Amino acid sequence: MAADLSPSPTGAAQASASLPARSRGERLNEWLDRNARHIFLWPAVVLILVFSIFPLVASLVIAFSRIRLSGGGFQVRFVGWRNFDKQLFGSEQFHFLGTFGPLSLMGWVFGLAVTAGVIWWIAAYLRAGPTFIGTLGRLFPWGLVLGLGWLLSYTALSGRPFGTLLTTYFYVLVGCAIQFVIGMGLAYLCSRAIRGRNFFRVLFFLPLMITPIGIGYTFRMLADTSKGPFSPLWQAAGLGDFSWATDPWAARMFIIIADSWQWIPFVFIMLLAAFENVPRDYSEAASMDGASEWQIFREITWPQIMPVAATVMLIRVIEAFKIVDLPNIMTSGGPGIATESMSLHALFAWRSLDLGQSSAVAYLLLFVTVVTCVSFFNLVVLRRVRS
Amino acid sequence: MRHFKTPLAAGLLATSMLAAPFAQADGHYNGVTVEILTRPGPVIAGRLAERGEEFREMTGANIVVNEVPFAEIFQKLLTDWATGTNSIDVGVFASGWGVELVNGGLVENLDPYIAADDQIDIDDIAPYFREFNQKIGGSTYLITVDGDFQMLYYRRDVLEAAGLEPPRTWEDYLEVAAAVHGQDMNGDGEADYGSCIFKKRNAQSYFAIGSVAASFNQTQGTGEGFWFDQETMEPRINNAGWAEAFRLYKATGEYGPPDELNHDIGDTRALVTSGRCALAIDWGDIGPLSIDEGGEAIRDKMGAIIMPGSRRVVDPASGELTDCNDSLCPHAVDGINYAPFAAFGGWAGAINASSDDQVKQAAYDFLSYMNQAAQSNIDVTIGWTGYNPYRNSQLDDTSNWVQAGFSEDFAQNYLGAIKESLNHPNMASDIRIPGAQQYTGVVLDRELARFLADEITAEQALANIEEAWEEITEDFGRDEQAQMYRLGLGITN
Numbered sequence: 103m104a105a106d107l108s109p110s111p112t113g114a115a116q117a118s119a120s121l122p123a124r125s126r127g128e129r130l131n132e133w134l135d136r137n138a139r140h141i142f143l144w145p146a147v148v149l150i151l152v153f154s155i156f157p158l159v160a161s162l163v164i165a166f167s168r169i170r171l172s173g174g175g176f177q178v179r180f181v182g183w184r185n186f187d188k189q190l191f192g193s194e195q196f197h198f199l200g201t202f203g204p205l206s207l208m209g210w211v212f213g214l215a216v217t218a219g220v221i222w223w224i225a226a227y228l229r230a231g232p233t234f235i236g237t238l239g240r241l242f243p244w245g246l247v248l249g250l251g252w253l254l255s256y257t258a259l260s261g262r263p264f265g266t267l268l269t270t271y272f273y274v275l276v277g278c279a280i281q282f283v284i285g286m287g288l289a290y291l292c293s294r295a296i297r298g299r300n301f302f303r304v305l306f307f308l309p310l311m312i313t314p315i316g317i318g319y320t321f322r323m324l325a326d327t328s329k330g331p332f333s334p335l336w337q338a339a340g341l342g343d344f345s346w347a348t349d350p351w352a353a354r355m356f357i358i359i360a361d362s363w364q365w366i367p368f369v370f371i372m373l374l375a376a377f378e379n380v381p382r383d384y385s386e387a388a389s390m391d392g393a394s395e396w397q398i399f400r401e402i403t404w405p406q407i408m409p410v411a412a413t414v415m416l417i418r419v420i421e422a423f424k425i426v427d428l429p430n431i432m433t434s435g436g437p438g439i440a441t442e443s444m445s446l447h448a449l450f451a452w453r454s455l456d457l458g459q460s461s462a463v464a465y466l467l468l469f470v471t472v473v474t475c476v477s478f479f480n481l482v483v484l485r486r487v488r489s
Numbered sequence: 490m491r492h493f494k495t496p497l498a499a500g501l502l503a504t505s506m507l508a509a510p511f512a513q514a515d516g517h518y519n520g521v522t523v524e525i526l527t528r529p530g531p532v533i534a535g536r537l538a539e540r541g542e543e544f545r546e547m548t549g550a551n552i553v554v555n556e557v558p559f560a561e562i563f564q565k566l567l568t569d570w571a572t573g574t575n576s577i578d579v580g581v582f583a584s585g586w587g588v589e590l591v592n593g594g595l596v597e598n599l600d601p602y603i604a605a606d607d608q609i610d611i612d613d614i615a616p617y618f619r620e621f622n623q624k625i626g627g628s629t630y631l632i633t634v635d636g637d638f639q640m641l642y643y644r645r646d647v648l649e650a651a652g653l654e655p656p657r658t659w660e661d662y663l664e665v666a667a668a669v670h671g672q673d674m675n676g677d678g679e680a681d682y683g684s685c686i687f688k689k690r691n692a693q694s695y696f697a698i699g700s701v702a703a704s705f706n707q708t709q710g711t712g713e714g715f716w717f718d719q720e721t722m723e724p725r726i727n728n729a730g731w732a733e734a735f736r737l738y739k740a741t742g743e744y745g746p747p748d749e750l751n752h753d754i755g756d757t758r759a760l761v762t763s764g765r766c767a768l769a770i771d772w773g774d775i776g777p778l779s780i781d782e783g784g785e786a787i788r789d790k791m792g793a794i795i796m797p798g799s800r801r802v803v804d805p806a807s808g809e810l811t812d813c814n815d816s817l818c819p820h821a822v823d824g825i826n827y828a829p830f831a832a833f834g835g836w837a838g839a840i841n842a843s844s845d846d847q848v849k850q851a852a853y854d855f856l857s858y859m860n861q862a863a864q865s866n867i868d869v870t871i872g873w874t875g876y877n878p879y880r881n882s883q884l885d886d887t888s889n890w891v892q893a894g895f896s897e898d899f900a901q902n903y904l905g906a907i908k909e910s911l912n913h914p915n916m917a918s919d920i921r922i923p924g925a926q927q928y929t930g931v932v933l934d935r936e937l938a939r940f941l942a943d944e945i946t947a948e949q950a951l952a953n954i955e956e957a958w959e960e961i962t963e964d965f966g967r968d969e970q971a972q973m974y975r976l977g978l979g980i981t982n
Contacts (some may be wrong), residue, residue: 168964171571172593193956197935201945263944328746329759345748350942434688437750438942439935450691454931455564 165461185462194396197439197447198463200257200264209255216251220244243477246470263438266463267470268448269354273443274422274474277358277365282415284362285369290399292370293377303374310367318431321360345431349441355427357441364428365421369414376410412483416475421472444470502635505799516551516769523852525838527565527581529556532637532875533836537581537859544858550851560691565925570595570841578844579852584622584631584834585613588973589923591625597840599629602853608859617911618879621918622834626976632856634865636879638910639700642775647674647767647793655794656768657825659701659737662797666744675764677788683744683932685757685766690938692753694920695929698937700770701738703828703917704799705730705810708818711916714978715828716928719835722962724972726933727809727955730803735940735947742941750941762787770796772832773869773877776903780894781872793906795913798827809888820915828917835879870895877907884908921977924965932957 134141165186168179189198205213227240251272257264288306292299309317325334327345336342346352384402391403426445429435435450437443442450444467449461527534534556541552555577557565559791566580571593580590590596600747603611611619614633621629641662643655651669656662662684670683688694706725707715717724742749746760754771761769762778764786777785802818804811811817818826832982838856840849858864861883862882869878870893878884884907890900910916920928936950936957 170964171567172595175573176571193960196953263939271592284761322751327748345746345751347748347751348942348943425699433751434689434691436938436942438690438939438944440944450931453560453564454927455567456927456931 119212147467161461161464164457165465167458169457171455181458182299185458186466188459189462194459196263196264196265198444198466199253200268201262202256203260203262205255206260209260212259213252213255216248216255220248223247232426239480242473243481246473248478263350263412263440266439266442266444267466268427269440269442270423270444270467270470271355273358273361273425274419277361277425278422279416280358280364281362281369281418282411285366286373286411288366288370289373289377291372305365306370309364309485310371312364314364314427318363318428321356321363321428322432325356348437350437353433353437353441357425357432360428360432361422361425365418369418372414373407373411376407380406384471408486409483412479412486416479416483419478420471420475423467423474515547516549517697518548518847518851518854519770521549521847521851522551522553523578523848523855524553524555524576525579525581525852526555526557526562526569526577527836528559528562531873532966536871536876537872540859540864540868541855544855548851548854550855551942552855560930566590567593567595570843573843575841575918576835578841578848578923579838580841581634581836581838582681583919584633584837585919585925586841587631588625588921588925588977590839591630591823592923592973596630596843597842597844597849597853599632599840599853602850602857603629606857607851608861610862613862613880613882614860614880615879615884615911617831617916618835622837627967628753631839632719632853632860633835633837633879634856634859635836635869635876636907636911637772637831637833637835637877638695638907639770639796640774640831640863640906641794641796642761642763642769642771642912642934643792643794644674644767644787644790646790647672655792656797657823658799659704659734659797660800662768663737663740663744666741667714669767670820671745672767674767681765681767682746682760684741684743684759685752685769686741686749687752687754687757688738688742688745688750688938688941689753690934694937695934697740697770698734698933699917699919699929700796700830702734703830704826705734705795705796706803707799707828707915707917708802708813708820708826710820710914711918712978714974715917717971717974719975719978720971722967722974724955724958726958727951728803728808731951732947733801733810735937736935737952764790773903773907774875776872776895776899777870777874777877777893778872779899780870784872788894789899791899793861793903795827795906795909796829798822798825800824800826817832820913826915827913828915829913830917831910834919834921835877836875860969866920867893878904883927885910886913918978922965922970922973924961924970927961927977928958 160210163178166180166182168181168184170177170179188194195202206244224240224244227236250268253264253268256262257268288302296302314400324330324332325346327333330336332428348357380403385398388398388402424445425443426449429443429446430449432442435446444463448460448463448467451457451463524538525535532540537552538554541554541637544550544552562580562582563586566577567590569575569577570590587596603609614623618633618636622633622636623629625631641656643665647669648655648665651672653665653668654661656665666683668683671680673679674681686697688697703715706728707713715725746752746765752760757766757769758771758774758778760766761771761775762781762784775787775791776793778784779789779791781971797820799813799923801810801812803809804817813821813824813826818824820826838852838859840852842854845853859868862880865876865880866883866889868874868876869883870889883889884904887895887897887900887904890904891897895903919925922928932954936945936954939945940947940950
C-alpha cells in the first residue's frame with residue numbers, strides 16, 4: 103500500500119507537466135482569496151488618506167503657521183500657538199469669543215445657575231458609580247457647558263456683543279430646535295390619513311432641492327422692507343423705519359427662518375419614513391383602550407421613532423455648525439459681526455489670505471462640533487436608546 | 490524688480506510691430522486664448538467680453554472673461570499665480586492691489602510693450618492714472634480700463650426747490666440731508682431720502698469712510714498720505730479726525746433708507762437712479778447711469794461736486810481737531826480743507842508674468858485695445874460698463890458725452906467735478922502696499938461695521954484697527970512696508 107501511495111516518477115512527471123496550466127488560475131484565485139480584504143480596503147484607505155487625512159493634517163500644519171504666497175510658491179513660517187492665542191486671548195478675541203467686561207446681575211445669576219447645574223451633573227454622575235474613561239469623556243461636555251454659560255454671562259447677558267462661537271451655537275440650538283419641532287409636526291400630519299397628503303409631501307420636500315445661494319437671495323429680497331413684495335404690508339404696519347438687517351437679533355432670527363425653511367424638509371422626510379414604519383396595531387389597540395392622541399404619541403409612537411429622530415438631529419446639528427452660505431448672502435455677517443458664524447469667520451480670514459487664522463478657526467470649529475455631537479450622542483441618544 | 494533684457498525687448502518689439510495693425514482681421518492670434526479674471530458682470534466684465542469678441546474677430550485671439558465675486562478676486566489671482574497654476578493670464582482688479590503681486594514677481598513689466606505700442610497714446614492718459622495707478626516702482630505693470638474718484642452727487646432740482654446750496658463740508662452735508670429728508674423726490678407719493686451712502690459690511694463701506702476721513706487727516710498735499718506715518722509705519726488712524734469721520738458717516742444714516750446697513754454700492758445706485766436720494770457719494774458712475782435706460786428719474790437732474798471738506802483738521806502737534814489756518818491747511822479754499830479720495834484707484838489689467846510669450850503679447854494688445862481712446866472714449870459714457878473717465882481726451886472734450894445723451898451743462902459739471910478732484914494738490918491716495926486688502930477690506934471694514942451696528946464706540950473701533958494694523962505691518966515687515974508706502978506716495982500731480 104505504501105509503495106502504491108508514493109508517487110511514481112511517471113506520475114510525478116505527469117503532475118508537474120499539468121501543474122502550471124491548472125494552477126495559474128487556481129493560484130490567482132487563492133491569492134485573491136488571501137488578499138481580498140486588502141484589495142477591497144486599500145482603495146478606500148488611499149482615498150480617505152488623500153482626501154480626508156492629508157487635508158486634515160495639512161490644515162493642522164497651516165493652523166500653526168504663517169503662510170505668505172509669493173512668486174514661485176509660498177513661504178511658511180512656524181508660529182506655534184499664535185493663531186489660536188490670537189483668537190482666544192489676543193486681538194481677535196472679541197471676534198471669536200466676544201467683548202468682555204464687568205458682569206451684570208443677570209450675568210452673575212445665569213453663570214452661577216449654570217455652574218450649579220454642572221456641579222449637580224457631576225455629583226449625579228459620581229453617585230452613579232464613575233469609571234475612569236467615563237469621567238475623562240465627561241470632562242469635555244462639563245467644561246464646554248461651563249465655558250459657554252459663563253461666556254454668555256460675560257457677553258450677551260451683560261449687554262456686550264458676543265463673537266462667532268456663540269452665534270454659531272445660536273444657529274445650532276435655536277435653529278435645530280425649530281426645525282425639529284416643525285419638521286416632526288408636519289411629518290406626523292402627513293403620516294395621518296388626511297386629504298391631499300401626497301401633494302403636501304411633495305410641497306414640504308421641495309425647499310431641500312433649492313440651492314442655499316438661491317434661498318439666501320430669495321429671503322433677502324422677500325425681507326427687503328423698502329422694495330420687497332411685503333413692503334406695503336410692512337409700511338402699513340407702521341414698521342417702515344425698521345429694518346431687520348440693522349438689528350442684530352432680528353438679523354440672526356431671520357437667518358434662522360431662512361435656514362429652517364431650507365432644512366425642515368430634511369427633518370420632515372426622515373421622520374415621515376419613521377412614522378410610516380410604526381406598526382398601526384399598537385396605536386389602534388391603545389385607541390380602543392381609550393388612550394388619547396397625546397398618550398398614544400408619547401407612549402407608543404415617540405419611543406419607536408426616537409432612534410431615527412436622534413440620528414436625524416445629530417446629522418442636522420453637524421450640518422448646522424457649518425452654516426456659512428445664508429449669513430454670507432443675506433447679511434455678509436452684519437450688522438457688525440452679529441450674524442457671522444465660525445465658518446464665515448474662517449471664510450473671511452481665508453479670503454484675506456490669512457490662512458493660519460482661517461485654519462485655526464476651522465480647528466476650533468471642529469473641536470466644538472466633535473465635543474457637542476459626541477456628547478449629544480453618548481449622553482442623550484445612547485442613554486435613551488438603552489433605556 | 491524684473492529686469493528687462495535686450496533680446497526679449499527686440500522680440501517683443503518685433504511681435505508688437507506685427508500686432509500693431511490688428512484693426513485688420515488678419516487672425517495672427519489664431520489659436521491663442523487669453524483667460525481674464527475679474528468681478529461679475531455686466532459692470533467691468535460685460536464690456537471686456539464685448540470688446541473681447543471684437544478683438545477675436547480682428548486678431549483671432551479668444552478672450553475668455555472669468556467672473557468671481559468681488560471679495561475673492563485678489564486671493565484667487567494670487568493663489569493662481571503664486572502656486573504656479575497659471576490658469577489666468579490677465580487679472581482686472583483694483584490698481585492698488587497690484588503692489589503685492591508685483592512685489593512677488595508675478596506681474597509682467599509692461600514698459601517694453603508700451604514702448605513698442607504706437608496706438609495706446611500713453612500721454613493722453615491723465616497723469617495720475619498714468620504715473621501713479623499704472624506704475625509701481627517707476628515701471629508700468631498695469632493698464633487702466635477705468636478711472637476712479639469718489640464724488641458727491643446731488644439732486645439739483647430738489648436742492649434748488651429747497652433753496653439750498655450743494656454741501657461744501659460734511660457738516661453742510663448733514664444739514665442739507667436733514668432739510669430734504671422725507672420729501673417725495675420722484676413723484677411716486679412715497680417719502681424719499683436725504684442721503685444714500687452704502688454701509689454694508691464686506692462691500693465698499695471702507696472706501697466711503699476714506700472719503701470722509703481724508704479731509705480731516707490730510708492737509709499737506711498728496712505726498713503726505715493719511716493712512717500711516719511715512720517713517721515709522723505707525724497707523725495714523727487712532728485720532729480725533731478719524732473718530733469724527735466715523736461719527737459723521739454714521740450720522741448720514743439717519744437720513745438714509747432704514748436698511749442702509751445692508752446696502753452695497755448696487756443697492757445705493759438703484760435708489761439714486763430711481764430718484765430716491767437727494768445726496769449720494771459714488772464713483773463716476775452716476776453720471777453715465779443717469780442717461781442709461783432706467784435713469785429717467787434723474788436724467789438732467791443731477792449735479793456733481795468735489796467731495797466735501799472740513800473746516801477742522803487734525804493738528805499733528807496736539808492730535809486734536811483744530812480750525813484750519815494757513816500753515817495747517819495750505820491748500821484750503823475759504824478755510825475748508827478738501828482731500829478728494831482716489832478710492833480704489835480704478836480697475837486695471839495686469840498680465841501674468843508666467844504666461845506664454847504669445848499669450849502675454851495678445852493679452853497686452855487686448856488691454857491696449859480696451860484702453861485706446863477709440864474704444865474707451867465711448868465705453869466711459871455708458872453707465873452699465875462701470876468705466877469712468879481717465880484720459881485727457883475724455884475729460885476735456887464734452888462732445889462724446891453730449892453725443893451719448895448728456896446735456897452740455899451736466900457734461901461740463903460732471904467732468905469738472907472729476908477734473909477738480911483729479912488735479913487737486915491735496916488729493917488723497919488709496920493704500921498701495923502689500924496687504925492693502927487686509928488693512929482696509931478686512932480690518933477697517935469690520936470695525937467700521939461694528940461701530941455702525943452700535944457694538945462698539947468709534948474710539949474702541951479705532952483702537953482695534955490700530956492694534957490689528959500694527960500686527961499686519963509686523964507680519965509683512967515694517968521696513969519693507971514703510972518703503973512701499975513712501976514709494977506709493979512719491980508721485981503727486
